[in-house]
Amino acid sequence: MEEELKCPVCGSLFREPIILPCSHNVCLPCARTIAVQTPDGEPHLPQPLLHSRGSGLPAGAAAAPPLDHDAAAGPACSGGGGSAAGGLGGGAGGGGDHADKLSLYSETDSGYGSYTPSLKSPNGVRVLPMVPAPPGSSAAAARGAACSSLSSSSSSSITCPQCHRSASLDHRGLRGFQRNRLLEAIVQRYQQGRGAAQGASAASAVAICQLCDRTPPEPAATLCEQCDVLYCAACQLKCHPSRGPFAKHRLVQPPPPPAPGEAASASPGAAQGAPSGGGGCKSPGGAGAGAAGGSAARKFPTCPEHEMENYSMYCVSCRTPVCYLCLEEGRHGKHEVKPLGAMWKQHKAQLSQALNGVSDKAKEAKEFLVQLKNILQQVQENGLDYEACLVAQCDALVDALTRQKAKLLTKVTKEREHKLKMVWDQINHCTLKLRQSTGLMEYCLEVIKENDPSGFLQISDALIKRVQVSQEQWVKGALEPKVSAEFDLTLDSEPLLQAIHQLDFIQMKCRVPPGPLLQLEKCCTHNNSVTLAWRMPPFTHSPVDGYILELDDGDGGQFREVYVGKETLCTIDGLHFNSTYNARVKAFNSSGVGPYSKTVVLQTSDVAWFTFDPNSGHRDIILSNDNQTATCSSYDDRVVLGTAAFSKGVHYWELHVDRYDNHPDPAFGVARASVVKDMMLGKDDKAWAMYVDNNRSWFMHCNSHTNRTEGGVCKGATVGVLLDLNKHTLTFFINGQQQGPTAFSHVDGVFMPALSLNRNVQVTLHTGLEVPTNLGRPKLSGN
DSSP: OGGGGBOTTTOSBOSSEEEOTTSOEEEHHHHHHHEEEEESSGGGSOHHHHHHHHHOOOTTOOOOOOOOTTSOHHHHHHTTOHHHHHHHOOOOOHHHHHHHHHHHHTTTTTTEEEOOOOTTSGGGOOOOOOOOOOTTSOHHHHHHHHHHHHHHSEEEEEEOTTTOEEEEOOTTGGGGSOBOHHHHHHHHHHHHHHHHHHHHHHHTOOOBOSSOOSSSOOBOOEEETTTTEEEOHHHHHHHSOSSGGGTTOOEEOOOOOOOHHHHHHHHHHHHHHSOOTTSOOOOTTHHHHHHHHHHSOOOOOBOSSSTTOBOOEEETTTTEEEOHHHHHTSTTTTSOEEEHHHHHHHHHHHHHHHHHHHHHHHHHHHHHHHHHHHHHHHHHHHHHHHHHHHHHHHHHTGGGGHHHHHHHHHHHHHHHHHHHHHHHHHHHHHHHHHHHHHHHHHHHHHHHHOOOHHHHHHHHHHHHHHHHHHHHTSOTTTTSOSSOSSOOOOOOOOSOGGGGGGOOOOOOOOOOOOOOEEOTTTOEEETTEEEEEEEOOTTOOSOOOEEEEEEOOSSSOOOEEEEEESOSEEEEOSOOTTOEEEEEEEEEETTEEEEEOOOEEEEOOSSOOOOBOTTTSOTTEEEETTTTEEEESSSSOEEEEBSOOBSSSEEEEEEEEEEEOSOOOOEEEEEOTTOOOSSOTTSSTTEEEEEEOSSEEEEEETTEEEEEEEOOOOTTOEEEEEEETTTTEEEEEETTEEOSSOBOTTOOSOBEEEEEEOTTEEEEEEOSOOOOSOOBOOOBOOO
């Protein structure tokens, strides 16, 4: 983030930053150095100034006088120091500088225009050279004369050092630009954090012996006040004995290291008091002023035109905060205005939303860098592997292959170096973009933390645009590798011995692909689905058009095709629970089908884990608790299905009654996927269910009621459903007590857990349960 906090002119942290019309920031002292006095006509310029422009100035020449109206003539004209001017604005030739002025004058009517920098104006920063002092006069008098002569017959303008756009200054000069208080506060907080870190490191230092010849030196044990030298115990006995001339010297304990608080407070002050190496952003008060400014509370911002009034509204037309006097007396009276707090929140939301896109791209970039580094390692490994294979083949061809072997190795090395260069170039390019995006993100997050609405709105539009531009830089294809880690090189070792001198890499004739390799670390099971992954063996030179995945029936039966395509990862759903499946895969191309891979054995889950399916339920069904709790918005019964499908095995799940009002009749059971969902479960031929009230229960299928059993449900009751597709039975339990005899005999197919209820009932589903063995027998009460 530090790059976002540095002035583009001096290269140091911002000091008194102002916002240019182009939304970029610059230090106020640096703005004084790059402001240009634009004369109404060339003859109006003083002759010494014209002479200096035509001849150019050395690199150490002073900068142009600042043009802010409240700066005194002497300090203002001195600018920020010679190093900044020398580094940014050497003298330009007469013709080129004249062309620059023409392009600048053409748009000063609007007060804001574009400026094309000349070849002798680095970064587009134009620095007006100082007028040489006449012989015998003081430098201050010369500066004052130059400033007064320029301001009397000329207009002022400033060129942004980043986008090279120029803007004319009004009668207020540089003070007419708004102060970026948010950026100033962030810089101050950053300096305090950095100073605390430096203070902590200074506090951890320990005094060491100044005469010790050991590596590292021993800690100091004494300090001689007369010699002002630190000694360890051994060096004190050796070099400073307590006799002879040293007998009267006083030895004391070495001074303790500075406390963390002292180091932290001293470091920022020293940093602020020191002059900037880039030339120019000096604090007027030096170290003392910097320390005082860091501890003082930030003043609430006031309107620059009405200094006693706080900002209260935001002018949408001018995109700036205003006070109520600006609306009543100023030029904003007829403009569209909105509440300051509302616009602050709106722009914060826009910036946060724009940051989400950059954050996603930054995450993708990090993952892409990991991918590139993996490719880098694969290129290294594959290159080394191919070199080893090549050496083995060449050695088999005895002495006649020696010279040709060197040529082939050279080709492989060049190919590897080419790939490595491409990958490294892409890594460096992506790293640069990622660092820029990350710095911008951190800066924007710091801006969002600020609680200054007006200050935020001053820079929010520019930040939002920057974030959007940063997101647009990640164009399609920017996060895709430009090279492959594979080496498309094939050595043909079959030709006869007399053709050895013509040996070279060739493209072999298309052959059927070899058997794929199953990636066991990626193969897995979940519930009644399996996922398989595979890849081709290394050094496979035959093209692959696709793959065929085969799976048996879970009982050791015949294999059947379950997938045909180019992907190397496949998931198969709808398998039997508690079953063992065998899987294999083969590749094919235009020459035919290759051999099978090895067979992998996969075991599906013993018990089923599932939830209610929001896609299959009636629209009146209301799901919550990660789709494990269901109720209804209608007084009529509505049906919802589970996400699991059963066709084999024994399965058990429970439903807990969370709410039971007005004695409704919920129904529990299983159903086909095509069950009618706008009436009670079991009234059609696609469902088998038990419906129950507060006293008894019935089994229902095709709207036929049978097996009435005593025992109903209430709030807190638990209903268990036992589905045994091996014995073709469906059994229900209420609070562990079996309800009626089993039903559901001799029915085949695929069944899904089902439930019907109305708004008076709410139930929670519990799955992944073992089949209970201690359930009670039913209590029959007739039909």
